[in-house]
Amino acid sequence: MSTSTNEGKQPDVTLTINGLAVKANEGMTLVEAAWHAGVPRVTSVGCMEGVCGSCRVMLRRGKEVTVDLACQTFVENDIEVVFLPPASAPRHHYEIDDFKDGWDIHARFHDIFPEASRCRHCHGCDNACPKGITVENGVALADAGRYREAGEAFFECIMCELCDVACPELIAPAHVGLFSRRITAHFHLRPPNLIHRLEELRQERQGATLKESDEE
Amino acid sequence: MSNGIPLAEALARYRPDAELGALPELTDADTLLNAHHPDHLRGSVVKLVVGANAGENCQRELANLLQSEAFIDEADLAGTPVTDIDVLVIGGGGAGCAAALMAAEKGARVLLATKLRLGDSNTVMAEGGIQAAIEPDDSVQRHIQDTLRGGHHAGDPALVSAMAGDGPEVLRWLIRQGMQFEQTPSGDLHTRRAGGMSTARLVHCRDYTGLEMMRVLREAVIQHRSIEVWEQSPAVELLSNETGQKCVGAVLTSLLDGQLRIVRTRSVILATGGLGRLHLNGFPTSNHLGATGDGLVLAYRIGARLRELDSFQYHPTGLLHPTHLAGKLVTEGVRAAGALLVNGVGHRFIDELLPRDIVCSAILRECAEGRGIRIDDQRVGVWLDTPRLERANPGLLEKQFPNLMTRTRVSGIDPRIEPLLVHPTLHYQNGGAVIDANGATTVPGLYAVGEVAGGIHGRNRIMGNALLEIISFGRRAGIAATANRDRGPKKVTLEHVNRLRRALTLADMPLTRRAPQVLPDYAAGGVWNR
Numbered sequence: 049m050s051t052s053t054n055e056g057k058q059p060d061v062t063l064t065i066n067g068l069a070v071k072a073n074e075g076m077t078l079v080e081a082a083w084h085a086g087v088p089r090v091t092s093v094g095c096m097e098g099v100c101g102s103c104r105v106m107l108r109r110g111k112e113v114t115v116d117l118a119c120q121t122f123v124e125n126d127i128e129v130v131f132l133p134p135a136s137a138p139r140h141h142y143e144i145d146d147f148k149d150g151w152d153i154h155a156r157f158h159d160i161f162p163e164a165s166r167c168r169h170c171h172g173c174d175n176a177c178p179k180g181i182t183v184e185n186g187v188a189l190a191d192a193g194r195y196r197e198a199g200e201a202f203f204e205c206i207m208c209e210l211c212d213v214a215c216p217e218l219i220a221p222a223h224v225g226l227f228s229r230r231i232t233a234h235f236h237l238r239p240p241n242l243i244h245r246l247e248e249l250r251q252e253r254q255g256a257t258l259k260e261s262d263e264e
Numbered sequence: 265m266s267n268g269i270p271l272a273e274a275l276a277r278y279r280p281d282a283e284l285g286a287l288p289e290l291t292d293a294d295t296l297l298n299a300h301h302p303d304h305l306r307g308s309v310v311k312l313v314v315g316a317n318a319g320e321n322c323q324r325e326l327a328n329l330l331q332s333e334a335f336i337d338e339a340d341l342a343g344t345p346v347t348d349i350d351v352l353v354i355g356g357g358g359a360g361c362a363a364a365l366m367a368a369e370k371g372a373r374v375l376l377a378t379k380l381r382l383g384d385s386n387t388v389m390a391e392g393g394i395q396a397a398i399e400p401d402d403s404v405q406r407h408i409q410d411t412l413r414g415g416h417h418a419g420d421p422a423l424v425s426a427m428a429g430d431g432p433e434v435l436r437w438l439i440r441q442g443m444q445f446e447q448t449p450s451g452d453l454h455t456r457r458a459g460g461m462s463t464a465r466l467v468h469c470r471d472y473t474g475l476e477m478m479r480v481l482r483e484a485v486i487q488h489r490s491i492e493v494w495e496q497s498p499a500v501e502l503l504s505n506e507t508g509q510k511c512v513g514a515v516l517t518s519l520l521d522g523q524l525r526i527v528r529t530r531s532v533i534l535a536t537g538g539l540g541r542l543h544l545n546g547f548p549t550s551n552h553l554g555a556t557g558d559g560l561v562l563a564y565r566i567g568a569r570l571r572e573l574d575s576f577q578y579h580p581t582g583l584l585h586p587t588h589l590a591g592k593l594v595t596e597g598v599r600a601a602g603a604l605l606v607n608g609v610g611h612r613f614i615d616e617l618l619p620r621d622i623v624c625s626a627i628l629r630e631c632a633e634g635r636g637i638r639i640d641d642q643r644v645g646v647w648l649d650t651p652r653l654e655r656a657n658p659g660l661l662e663k664q665f666p667n668l669m670t671r672t673r674v675s676g677i678d679p680r681i682e683p684l685l686v687h688p689t690l691h692y693q694n695g696g697a698v699i700d701a702n703g704a705t706t707v708p709g710l711y712a713v714g715e716v717a718g719g720i721h722g723r724n725r726i727m728g729n730a731l732l733e734i735i736s737f738g739r740r741a742g743i744a745a746t747a748n749r750d751r752g753p754k755k756v757t758l759e760h761v762n763r764l765r766r767a768l769t770l771a772d773m774p775l776t777r778r779a780p781q782v783l784p785d786y787a788a789g790g791v792w793n794r
Contacts, residue, residue, distance in 0.1 A: 077588045083786050091496055091519045093551045093787065094384035097592045099475050102381045118672045119588075122517055134381055134495060143487055144442055177669075201445070204472070204666070207383065207479045224387040226483050230442025233480075238441050245398045245432045 059084075064128045065089070078129055078241035079103055090131055093119070098178070101208030104132040115210050117178045121146070135209040140220055142227070150235040154193045157227065163219045164191045173211035173221045178202045183211045183221045190228045199229035268631065268638035270607035271685075277610060278683060280651035284604065285611045288774045293622050300625040300632065302545045302578055302688075309574045314767040315564050316706070322573040322647045325544050326769045329557060330564045330573075331768060332777040333501045334761045336515060336524070341758070344515070346526045348752070349375040349492075351745045354499045354515055355535030355559070357385025358474075359714030359734035361481035363703075365441075366742025368490040375527060376491055377516050379498035379554045379782065380538075383482040386537055386551055386715065390474025391595040391667060392458060393466040395728035395736075396431030399455055402463050404428045411683025413727060414460040414619060415694070415722020418572065423719045426701040427729070435467060438735065439730065443450075445469055456591045458600050459617050460726035471595055472539040477731065493546045496520050498577050498782050499558065500762065502532060502710070508759030511566055511751030512752075531709055531745035534559040535738065538693035538715040549690040550579055552785060558780035559716035566760040569711070572695025575723040580605075580623040582689025583646035584646045586675045591689040594648055594668060596620070596727050601660060606647040606683070607635040613646075621724045624688040638686060645687035650679040654706035690728065691765040694721050709748070711741040 059071035063081065070085035082090045094100035096119045103118035110130040119129065144159045147153060158165065164187055175185035186201035200226030211221040268273070296302050299306060302359025303323075312322045314331055322330065342510050351367045355359045356378030364376045397407040407428035412419050435453070439445070446454040469476040485491050496519040501525070503513035513528040519673065535683075536559030549555070564570060575603040581594040599605075599616045605623070607613050607630045614626035627646050630636050636644035654661055661680055662669055672679055696718030705709040714734040768775055 075587065080588060081295055090787075091783075092381065093553050095389050097389065097589060098551065098674065099472075099667070100384050100388045102380070102384055120671075122588075139485060139488060143489070144484065155279055174551075174603055203470075204670070205479065207482065208477065223483070224440075226479060229444060229476075230480060230483070232667075233439050233442045233444045237444060237447075239398075239445075239447060239453040241400070242398045242432055244400075247435060249404075249429075249432060260754075 057239065061123045063126065065121055066130055069234055073125040074123065076123050078105060078121050078123060081123045082118070082131070089174060090213070092131055092134060093117070096105070099206050100226055101206035104208050104210055106130045106132055115176050115214070117208065120178070135212065138220065138223055139218065140223055144234055147234070149233075153195070153235070154230055161219065161224055163217045164224055165215045167191070167219060168217060170216060172214035172216065176208065176210040176214035178208060183225075186228075187219060187221050187224050190224050195228040196232045198225065199232050202226070202229060212233060266524065266637040268644045271637055271639050274608045274637040278647065279657050280649065283611055284606060286578060287612045287615065290614065290618070290622070296625045296629065297621060300628040301621055302547060302628070303575055305545055305709050308545055313771045313773060314764065316567055316569040317564075317573065320573070321396065321655045323544055323576065325542050326539065326557060326560065326661060328777060329542070329561050329779040329781060331773055332561070332779040333768070334565065335778050336758070337761065338525060338758055341515070341526060341575060344526050345526045346528060347375065348528050349373055350529065351375070351531050351533065351742075352377065352430050352529040353533045353535060354514060355714070356382040356493070357535060357537055357714065357734070358477055358481060358731065360533070360535035361485045362657050362735045362738025363535055363713055363742040363745070364485055364491050365481070365488065367738045367746045368488050370743055370746040372490070372619040372746040374491045375494065376769035377486060377494045377497045377499065378537070379496070379519070379558070381495050382485065382493050383478050384552055384554060385478065386555060387474050387731070388478040388549070389552065389593070389703070390477075390731055391417070391471040391593070392597050392727050393468030393473045394435070394731035395461070395465045396435050396467055397428065398432055398435070398453060398467070399464055399466055402465055403584040403650040404431065406462055407431060407465060410460060410462050412722065412724035418722030420719040422701060423699070424743050426740070427720055427733055427736045429784070430739075433730055434732060434735045437739070438477065438480070441480050441484050443469075443477055455560045456600065458596055460619055464596070465670060465728070470751070471665050473598060474731065496526070499562060500524075500756065500780065500782070502562050503528070503756040503758065504566055504753050504760040505753060506757055508567070508757065508761065508763050510708045513756050526756065528753050528756055529751060530748050531711060533703070533711040533713060533741050534563060535564065535714045535747055536716050540690045543783065543784070544576060544690055547578065547688070547690040548582060548693070550582055550591055551690070553601040553783065556781040556784060557693075558782060559712065560696065560779040563705060563707070563710065563712060563716070566707055566710065568707045568710060569698040570696060571718040572723060575694040575778050577620060577688060577692035577694055577725055578624045578688040579691035580620055580627055580688055581648055584643055584685040584687045585639060586677065589671065592671070593689065593691070594684060594686060595665070598648065598650065598665060598668065600654070601653065601664060602656065603653040604649045608637040608646070609635055619724055619726070627686070627688055631687070639685070643687070645685040648682040648686045649680055651683055651685050652745050653678040661697040692725055694718070694723055694725055699737070701740065702744035703737045704744060711745055715742045
């Protein structure tokens, strides 16, 4: 079983998870340590390989406070760990089918994400990102209408939304990044090989329908 | 298993430029499968005694769950809050999101309930890509043939043809939702050829295809006016009408407060995924935490027929080391790019791009016959020779497999220098609920889409068909479920639970075990009070 790590070995690391003092084996991730010790209410765990963004934790080492993913952070002595509650519902609303004209998108972006122009360059988002994304720069690119580049900056985004939590201006950078990526595909991805196959299939269907009506 | 070559000895012997010897010829694939594939392990399969599949073969651990007691009875329903909705979708992965979006687009009010967080699923981890016949030399017909052949001709041709025919339209829909794909310099969608395909058909977004799909669909669902999402809300039972013949809703609980909630509806769409976290036959798994086979249990108890319950996919290259990533995948794309499998004595032993079930069996044979590399008494594997690949194509790993590199970097491993130790890992449920081309199960009012449904992949799935299946059938079920405009349930009951309990009693089966599992035991401490 995947979690039966170092069975029989004496746990030698002591730390705090959700306020409980626990013991763990060296080399365990914080998720494994929480399970190993039976810490209650640790349900924000998903893929355990750093792509689903669920297992968000706040870490305190002495006076330093940081955030990370529990599945890719290893136990250390005296670290204090708090599993964060799920992110709250987004404050910025749009449906992509409502966008009809690509020329309007920049104006719509500023309607939907008015805070994006108010970045104070505090680097809170950059420091919070467990994937090392240059979040602040990505937001600036989107604010300048450079959605393709902005989206590319967010390529490794796993939607953990830790940057949203970190932002004092409530910009919701993760959603700005995803907006940029979605707009780019929605308006600009027009692959000829796919379009040609769709047209062939349409003609086949039309042919079949015509044939049917001839036979009637 | 104590034989095998100790890790230190194998490492000392390993060289990325060593001569590997001739590849031994595979004379009889069936004999290899019968001797070493986990589906054929002695004691792995039993006959079901009760239910719609009574008398048929089923994997042992799954059979125990299918033939078990429910968590709730009528007394639990009294005073439980009720929500009325047009369509209930259970499961928040790719299939569930596609179904919810289509149902909402057709005018339904939709409730999407998911056990963990919206998007926590196997979809998000899919790396390879999605199949669709879009290249000039390819056709829907060839896609159908490859899929049926890959599944050892156990698949349902009607379902396979529906899925393959949807391929191009599915890509268009995903792009409209805002999903990006890799393009060639001329703007075409870039395609790759992988195991079991007769031509290049795999469309992808580097090795993050599933993540890109999931974050786009997740955002689309969250933003949709007509879709309500309940997270941390696993289903513990379905609800039936007075006769127990029709599905009319579900009972959900909450991982946060344990409160039960009744949802009454015209249609339920099960999109609960697979069961890797049951660790069948003691195998590690590539699956996410919630993959405990709940959908199969719920569907079986209300009377739905299931199929291929004795057929599971063990992905050949799960990581054996480091421990915290045990069972997690190294994508087949790495082998497609040229990485070889090497045993502890420094020899190749199988064509790396044969179907997954055969490669998996060959690795298990090497381990069983003492040519594996041994970490300790429990863990034996073989090398995936990534340094050799890097040597032949400098920079390839970093450029094409950022996900693999990021994951191993966190653990202090560099696959460009050290070969990866791999062992087969429980990956996919080939079978599932019997469905028609609309995703409808044999029980009226109940649909099943994605990994929980069966009939498409036969007895072995080929790469890239899972991501296509979830969108193709998710959309189909979303439309079909919305078309049901009856007046909704008059009465919701647990008649089907009573029916199965009677059958279990008559068959002299124990009533001590309860299901669905909801979370694996090792993760359930304190969150899920039974």
